Amino acid sequence: MSLPIDDNGHANNIVLGSPVLEDGRYTVPFTVPDKLKPFFRSEEFWFECPDAGEVPESIAVVPAVANLLPFAWVFGCELRVRAIDKSFYDAVPEIRRGYDDMVVDLSLSGTFSADEIIDNSYSNEGGSPLSLFSGGVDAWCTLARHSSEKPHLVTVWGADVDCGNESGWKVVDEHSSSVAMDYGLDYSYVRSNFRDMIAYRALDTSSLMVACDYRWWYNLQHGIAIIGLAAPLAYACKAPRIYIASSNTEMDKPYVCASDPTIDNRFAVAGCRAFHDGYELTRQGKVDAIVRYARGSACKVSLRVCYHVQSGRNCCRCEKCARTILEILAGGGSPGDYGFDYKPWQFDILMWRMEHVFRLVYPEFYYDIAAAVKKRGITLPRSAHWVLSDDLASICDNGFKRGWGSFHDFGAGLYHGARDLIAGRAH
Numbered sequence: 001m002s003l004p005i006d007d008n009g010h011a012n013n014i015v016l017g018s019p020v021l022e023d024g025r026y027t028v029p030f031t032v033p034d035k036l037k038p039f040f041r042s043e044e045f046w047f048e049c050p051d052a053g054e055v056p057e058s059i060a061v062v063p064a065v066a067n068l069l070p071f072a073w074v075f076g077c078e079l080r081v082r083a084i085d086k087s088f089y090d091a092v093p094e095i096r097r098g099y100d101d102m103v104v105d106l107s108l109s110g111t112f113s114a115d116e117i118i119d120n121s122y123s124n125e126g127g128s129p130l131s132l133f134s135g136g137v138d139a140w141c142t143l144a145r146h147s148s149e150k151p152h153l154v155t156v157w158g159a160d161v162d163c164g165n166e167s168g169w170k171v172v173d174e175h176s177s178s179v180a181m182d183y184g185l186d187y188s189y190v191r192s193n194f195r196d197m198i199a200y201r202a203l204d205t206s207s208l209m210v211a212c213d214y215r216w217w218y219n220l221q222h223g224i225a226i227i228g229l230a231a232p233l234a235y236a237c238k239a240p241r242i243y244i245a246s247s248n249t250e251m252d253k254p255y256v257c258a259s260d261p262t263i264d265n266r267f268a269v270a271g272c273r274a275f276h277d278g279y280e281l282t283r284q285g286k287v288d289a290i291v292r293y294a295r296g297s298a299c300k301v302s303l304r305v306c307y308h309v310q311s312g313r314n315c316c317r318c319e320k321c322a323r324t325i326l327e328i329l330a331g332g333g334s335p336g337d338y339g340f341d342y343k344p345w346q347f348d349i350l351m352w353r354m355e356h357v358f359r360l361v362y363p364e365f366y367y368d369i370a371a372a373v374k375k376r377g378i379t380l381p382r383s384a385h386w387v388l389s390d391d392l393a394s395i396c397d398n399g400f401k402r403g404w405g406s407f408h409d410f411g412a413g414l415y416h417g418a419r420d421l422i423a424g425r426a427h
């Protein structure tokens with residue numbers, strides 16, 4: 001058989017080996033063409049999902065394929081695998097169509113081939129759906145909306161907490177399992193090096209990515225990657241659906257995001273389909289749904305939203321914590337009941353930083369908060385009154401804040417550059 005050859009005369013294949021299960025870890029070795037080698041820190045993909053147990057090869061390989069397909073499409077390679085699940089194989093052209101419509105500044109090519117296509121479908125009447133659960137606003141809203149279906153919560157170790165960060169993961173894992181216990185739900189985790197294996201800095205600064213100004217994780221990887229990681233568990237549990245919570249909404253268009261109804265809803269594996277949930281709701285609408293749900297529940301709703309999430313706790317010092325605190329207040333809730341632990345003076349400092357230092361690059365969140373506060377006659381603490389200003393746009397973003405932000409980014413760039421050099425990650 002002749003190999004596809006690229007312009008430089010090199011073989012142009014991404015070839016996956018068969019998954020090997022050892023000590024609870026599935027490992028999938030793969031090879032990439034020379035031109036892609038700088039973008040990988042490892043040519044071995046692995047995942048662990050103890051609750052999925054042993055699954056057929058054509059299912060066990062799905063997480064690796066889901067994470068490598070965008071490379072084949074963007075860099076025009078042939079992705080080859082020995083055996084693949086039929087539902088997933090049939091879904092790939094549909095997912096690809098979603099990508100074609102989404103990443104319009106790239107022209108995708110590449111192909112996907114398998115020696116063997118295996119039908120693993122099952123009838124799924126009455127099975128619990130899986131619900132990907134990060135603990136944030138989006139995921140909690142999906143849990144609230146589908147609570148009557150008793151969703152099986154799934155948290156991915158290796159997404160926002162590094163797959164090697166045991167202490168950060170412990171906090172996240174305990175959070176997800178305590179939520180599941182409180183609400184009488186099943187909970188499983190999937191651990192994977194699906195981010196750790198990729199050299200994002202090299203990839204995002206490659207000429208192709210710089211030309212379109214995309215970021216690999218956000219614009220090309222995360223939706224299909226995270227849903228793909230849940231596929232072996234979905235098969236093992238005969239789940240009918242995998243819910244993945246939306247973070248964008250129709251009103252945010254135009255945007256370029258790898259997780260979207262036009263992509264996620266086309267994902268299928270065995271007898272299971274993915275569903276991108278909550279897309280019709282704004283973030284304030286989601287917080288409102290969570291506050292309503294919490295009122296009718298005997299258990300606490302502890303949100304995990306923070307940008308500094310490696311510690312697993314809400315810092316109550318960052319923009320995202322601040323925004324969520326304001327959304328809960330605007331929803332008529334008390335942030336202390338939702339996992340935000342702070343003193344009144346800490347809140348005042350945080351609000352001062354929001355008003356004077358942080359660039360609030362998505363002012364629509366704050367317009368929604370202001371509208372909800374005014375409509376419901378909510379009284380905010382004095383230090384938060386800036387959100388009700390008639391000139392909210394220039395509070396969210398202005399020359400001073402931009403100048404401060406560039407200064408801060410410059411320092412952070414030096415820091416990360418030095419850290420990558422020390423860690424030997426720079427390419």
Ligand SMILES: [Zn+2]
Nearest residue numbers: 306315318321
């Ligand atoms: Zn925070």
